């Protein structure tokens with residue numbers, strides 16, 4: 001059994017996708033900084049994961065979550081782009 005913050009999973013996925021089509025640096029340092037900024041601006045969404053269990057996105061996902069996550073990531077990308085720490 002494992003406790004995971006589902007928003008962390010969603011942010012990581014979405015961030016990877018957005019970075020592919022952006023000019024923002026995608027080195028490890030910048031990526032983690034963006035994840036930290038985005039996740040600090042989102043409420044945690046803890047779920048208990050059983051070994052091998054795959055969460056269906058629909059389980060923890062809804063339209064409002066998508067909007068909130070996108071907003072938090074966009075904001076984080078702007079901040080890191082302005083002052084990268086690498």
Ligand SMILES: [Zn+2]
Pocket residue numbers: 025026027028029030031084086
């Ligand atoms: Zn970087």
